[in-house]
Structures are given as structure tokens and as C-alpha cells.
Amino acid sequence: MDMPIASELPLTGVDINALPPGDxxxxxxRQLAAAYRLVDHFGWTELIYGHLTARVPGEAPHFLINPFGLNYDEVTASNLVKIDLDGKIVEPSPHPVNYAGFVIHSAVHMAHAERHKVVMHTHTRAGMAVCALKDGLLPISMTATAFHGKLSYHDYEGPSLDLDERERLLKNLGNNQAMMLRNHGLLTTGRSVPEAFLRLYRLERACQIQVDAAAAGALNVMGDNLAAKSGADMDRFSEMESAVGIGDLEFAALLRKLDKTDTSWRN
Incomplete structure (x- = not known):
């Protein structure tokens, strides 16, 4: 792959794809590498574990995943590893991949759906805490209502080493693009990296708010009608962004933040 230098590829405004055509x-x-750096920036990492994956354009079911063993702040565009649906490396790479960690992602990518091109899975403190609650995520904040009626749950079966779990996981996800893996962590999907990342940010923030509020006192849980209205309004707000792509405005702003301190994710 002919890799242009960073200075040839300015990312300004909302034009996050300001790159030579055809690649x-x-x-x-670059988008996925930036997402790894942002997960590190927000403190959502758990050592070297967890993955953000994306399907590569083209007919072959190939995906990009982080090199296993690297910190998230060491991930770059060029060291992402290309694998197939079984987690096997399909292009030469000096880095290994976490085969077991791809089981969850491959289940979602198996759907070959436009809405599941990108899969993000984290083990954050707040996310795992809410995943450990019997009632899961509660409609106690505007952010939480974004997932009202659109959040799936998958019961814990262990550290996801068995391939036969993939069918159950995909069935539980259904038509949603966000899921709480009970006693485990958070998962979001999207048609693009910015969309999946924005969804992950909102789900993580909703979990943080719930943990903080529960520690402070009795929770003020919204009624179903109000939560549904708020969730619908959140959808309307997202649709207003559709001209530039869901999450594109937010992601472009975050890329500018990254570039102020470190541009190595572009390499």
C-alpha cells in the first residue's frame, strides 16, 4: 500500500476523509487508529485488551484489528493487522492478533450488514459496573435515553473462547447497534468509525452517570413515555447531522485534539 505522508492529508472541518481518491x-x-488513540485518551483501556475492528472495503470479508501486545497509544494506521472472519492474518505483519478476542467481533461482522461495518468493545470500569447490575442501564439521563428500546443484552458465557457463542451473541444483538455484555463490557457497532465511536462514547457516558448518581443517592428513573420521547428526540438530533454522517462532526473535532499532542496515529 502506498502510504501518503501526513502533511499531504489535512483533516480540517468535517472533511475527515480528505485523502487521495481510490484508497x-x-x-x-487512519480513522480506526485514531479511535484507538481516543479510547486511550479517555481512559477506557484495560491494559492491552479489548478491540475495535472494521471491515475493509471490498468483496473479501477482511477486517482490521489492533496488534496484540501493543498499548492503544502505540496503534498506528500502518500497524493495524488485516485478518479474515476466523481471525487469521491475511497479509504479512510482524504483529500477532488476539484470536480469542475476535470471537465477539466476528459474530457481529458475520452479519455482513451495512450497519455493523465497525465493532467496538471495551472493558471500562463504569461499563463493566453497569453490565454487572441486574437491571442494566436505566433511563436516568438524556444520554441513557438514546439507548431506550435500542439496547441489547447478552448473558455472560465466559471469556468468549467458544465459536458456538457467536450465533447466540448475534441473535441477542438483533437489530440494535449497542449491547451490554452482562458481567463483561460494552459493545457498539456502526456504518463508520465515527458513528460507532460516538455511540460508544454515549453509552460509556450513560454508564458513568448511572454509577455516579447511584453513589450519590436514590435514582430518579424516568417513566417509559418520557424516556421514549427523549430517545426519539436524540434520534432526530442525529438525523440532523446526516448530511455529513452521524458522528463525523464530533470525530473531526476529536482528531484535531489528537493532532495537538501527537500525530503518529496517522503513520
Whole structure:
């Protein structure tokens, strides 16, 4: 792959794909590498574990995943590893991948759906705490209502080493793009990296608010009608952004933040 230098590829305003035409994989690599850096920036990492994956443009079911063993702040566009649906490396790479960690992601990618091109899974403190609650995520904040009636749950079966779990996980996800893996962690999907990341940010923030509020006192849980209205209004707000893509405005702003301190994710 001919990799342009960073100075040739300015990312300004909302044009997060300001790259030479015809190289959709390079666009994807840069976006996904940036997402790994942002997960590190927000403190959502758990050592070297957890993954953000994205399907590579083209007919072959190939995906990009982080090199296993690297910190998230060491991930770059060029060192992301390309694998197939079984987690096997399909292009030369000096880095290994976490085969077991791809089981969850491959289940979602198996759907070949436009809405599941990108899968993000984290083990955050707040996310795992809410995943450990019997009632799961509660409608106690505007952010939480974004997932009202659109959040799936999957019961814990262990550290996801068995391939036969994939069918059950996919069935539980259904038509939603966010799921709480009970006693485990958070998972979001999207048609693009910015969309999946924005969804992950909102789900993580909703969990943080719930943990903080529960520690402070009795929770003021919204009624179903109000939560549904708030969730519908959140959808309307997202649709207003559709001209530039859901999450694109937020992601572009975050890329500018990254570039103020470190541009190595672009390499």
C-alpha cells in the first residue's frame, strides 16, 4: 500500500476523509487508529485488551484489528493487522492478533450488514459496573435515553473462547447497534468509525452517570413515555447531522485534539 505522508492529508472541518481518491482502506486505517488513540485518551483501556475492528472495503470479508501486545497509544494506521472472519492474518505483519478476542467481533461482522461495518468493545470500569447490575442501564439521563428500546443484552458465557457463542451473541444483538455484555463490557457497532465511536462514547457516558448518581443517592428513573420521547428526540438530533454522517462532526473535532499532542496515529 502506498502510504501518503501526513502533511499531504489535512483533516480540517468535517472533511475527515480528505485523502487521495481510490484508497478507502487507508482512510479506514487512519480513522480506526485514531479511535484507538481516543479510547486511550479517555481512559477506557484495560491494559492491552479489548478491540475495535472494521471491515475493509471490498468483496473479501477482511477486517482490521489492533496488534496484540501493543498499548492503544502505540496503534498506528500502518500497524493495524488485516485478518479474515476466523481471525487469521491475511497479509504479512510482524504483529500477532488476539484470536480469542475476535470471537465477539466476528459474530457481529458475520452479519455482513451495512450497519455493523465497525465493532467496538471495551472493558471500562463504569461499563463493566453497569453490565454487572441486574437491571442494566436505566433511563436516568438524556444520554441513557438514546439507548431506550435500542439496547441489547447478552448473558455472560465466559471469556468468549467458544465459536458456538457467536450465533447466540448475534441473535441477542438483533437489530440494535449497542449491547451490554452482562458481567463483561460494552459493545457498539456502526456504518463508520465515527458513528460507532460516538455511540460508544454515549453509552460509556450513560454508564458513568448511572454509577455516579447511584453513589450519590436514590435514582430518579424516568417513566417509559418520557424516556421514549427523549430517545426519539436524540434520534432526530442525529438525523440532523446526516448530511455529513452521524458522528463525523464530533470525530473531526476529536482528531484535531489528537493532532495537538501527537500525530503518529496517522503513520
Amino acid at each position: 478507502g482502506e487507508w482512510v479506514l486505517r
